[in-house]
Amino acid sequence: MTVATKINALMRCALDDISLFLDLDGTLAPFTDTPEAVGPDIARNALIRNLAMRLEGRLAVVSGRPIADIDRILEGVVPAVAGSHGLQRRDARLDMIVAPIHSGVAQARQEIAAFVRKYPELHVEEKPLSVALHYRAEPTLEPVVDIFAEDLARRTGLKLQRGVMVIEFLTPGMDKGRAVRAFMVEPPFAGTRPVFVGDDLTDEDGFRVVRSFGGIGVLVGGLRETFADYRLGNVDAVHHWLARGLQTECLELETAIEPSYRRI
Numbered sequence: 718m719t720v721a722t723k724i725n726a727l728m729r730c731a732l733d734d735i736s737l738f739l740d741l742d743g744t745l746a747p748f749t750d751t752p753e754a755v756g757p758d759i760a761r762n763a764l765i766r767n768l769a770m771r772l773e774g775r776l777a778v779v780s781g782r783p784i785a786d787i788d789r790i791l792e793g794v795v796p797a798v799a800g801s802h803g804l805q806r807r808d809a810r811l812d813m814i815v816a817p818i819h820s821g822v823a824q825a826r827q828e829i830a831a832f833v834r835k836y837p838e839l840h841v842e843e844k845p846l847s848v849a850l851h852y853r854a855e856p857t858l859e860p861v862v863d864i865f866a867e868d869l870a871r872r873t874g875l876k877l878q879r880g881v882m883v884i885e886f887l888t889p890g891m892d893k894g895r896a897v898r899a900f901m902v903e904p905p906f907a908g909t910r911p912v913f914v915g916d917d918l919t920d921e922d923g924f925r926v927v928r929s930f931g932g933i934g935v936l937v938g939g940l941r942e943t944f945a946d947y948r949l950g951n952v953d954a955v956h957h958w959l960a961r962g963l964q965t966e967c968l969e970l971e972t973a974i975e976p977s978y979r980r981i
C-alpha cells in the first residue's frame with residue numbers, strides 16, 4: 718500500500734464527536750464452549766466503564782443476549798443496552814422498552830426440547846423473547862438443525878436468526894439496526910457520528926444503519942462481504958483499539974475494507 722492510499726484510508730474520530738455501539742460476543746468477549754461460560758472480566762469491564770463515562774453515556778452495547786445476561790457479563794457498567802437483537806432496549810435514562818412476546822415462542826420451546834432429546838450434543842439457550850439452539854459442541858449437526866429450524870420457523874411465524882454456531886427463533890420485528898436507530902434519535906446519542914463495532918451477521922444491520930447517520934462500521938474478524946468500512950482482527954485488537962482511543966482521545970483505524978468486499 719502506498720503512503721497516499723494509507724492516508725486516504727485512515728479513519729480518525731475524536732471522542733467528542735462520536736457515539737459508540739458495541740457488540741458483545743466475538744467483539745468484546747472471545748467465544749467459549751457455551752453461552753454461560755462467558756463471565757465478567759475486570760480489565761474489559763473497567764475499560765468499557767471508563768469509555769462510557771468519557772463519552773458521557775454515548776456508548777451502548779447491542780447484543781443478541783438478553784439484557785440481564787449482558788449486565789451479568791459487564792457487571793452493569795453500561796446503562797444504554799439493547800438485548801435480544803433489539804427486542805429489549807434500556808435507554809440512557811434507564812427506561813426499558815420491551816417488545817411483546819410472539820405466541821410461537823412457547824411452541825418453539827416445546828418442539829426444541831423434544832428435538833434436543835434426539836440430539837443431546839445440542840445446547841438450548843432460553844431467552845425471554847426467543848430460544849436459541851447452539852451446535853458448537855457438534856458442528857456437523859448444522860444441516861440437520863437447519864432443516865428443523867426452517868420448518869419450525871415457518872410453522873410458528875418466528876424469525877430465524879443465524880449466528881456463530883447457533884440458530885435462534887425470535888419474536889419478529891426488531892434487529893440491531895433498528896435498535897441503533899432508536900438510540901440515535903434520543904439524547905445523548907442524537908446529532909453525533911455513530912461507530913458500530915461487531916463480528917456477526919446480525920451486526921450487518923448495525924453497520925447499515927450507522928452509515929445512514931454518516932457513521933462508520935467496524936467488522937471484527939475475518940474479511941467477508943460486509944456493510945462495514947473498517948476491520949479489526951479479533952477481540953484483543955478491539956480492546957487495544959478502544960484503550961488507545963481513550964488514551965489519545967481519538968479512535969483511529971487504518972484497515973479499510975477492500976472495495977470488492979464492501980456491500981453498498
Ligand SMILES: O=P(O)(O)OC[C@H]1O[C@H](O[C@H]2O[C@H](CO)[C@@H](O)[C@H](O)[C@H]2O)[C@H](O)[C@@H](O)[C@@H]1O
Nearest residue numbers: 741742748749750751752780781782881882883
Ligand atoms: O450479538 P452478540 O453479543 O454477538 O451475541 C450473539 C450470541 O452470542 C452468544 O452465542 C455465541 O457466543 C457463545 C459464547 O462464546 C458461543 O458458545 C456460541 O457458539 C456463539 O453463538 C449468545 O449465547 C447468544 O445468545 C447471542 O445471540
